Amino acid sequence: MAAAAAVEHEQVERPTCWCCGNTFDEQELSRLGSHTEVGVCEGCARWLARRARSSAEKGAHNPGAVMRRATLAARGRVMRAGLQDWPVLGPLLRRLNRHLP
Numbered sequence: 001m002a003a004a005a006a007v008e009h010e011q012v013e014r015p016t017c018w019c020c021g022n023t024f025d026e027q028e029l030s031r032l033g034s035h036t037e038v039g040v041c042e043g044c045a046r047w048l049a050r051r052a053r054s055s056a057e058k059g060a061h062n063p064g065a066v067m068r069r070a071t072l073a074a075r076g077r078v079m080r081a082g083l084q085d086w087p088v089l090g091p092l093l094r095r096l097n098r099h100l101p
């Protein structure tokens with residue numbers, strides 16, 4: 001009986017994003033090429049792309065680079081505060097995140 005329950009638990013366990021820790025369906029995660037055990041969700045993949053762009057633009061003072069750095073900083077503050085998990089605000093923030101540069 002316990003073994004059956006353990007198997008059932010494994011079957012319903014969903015993979016988690018290695019960045020935010022939330023659970024997703026497997027098709028919603030992007031896996032790393034050489035470390036397929038590591039998967040990130042769409043929102044975190046966008047965040048990583050922004051960080052990579054920000055690193056490439058370090059020291060640049062054009063309006064686009066300044067706006068992207070401000071957006072990245074604001075996103076970090078939102079994540080630290082846990083606002084993305086709030087019932088109404090969270091979905092709005094995730095939708096906004098999909099459309100930010």
Ligand SMILES: [Zn+2]
Pocket residue numbers: 017018019020021022040041042043044045
């Ligand atoms: Zn994530």
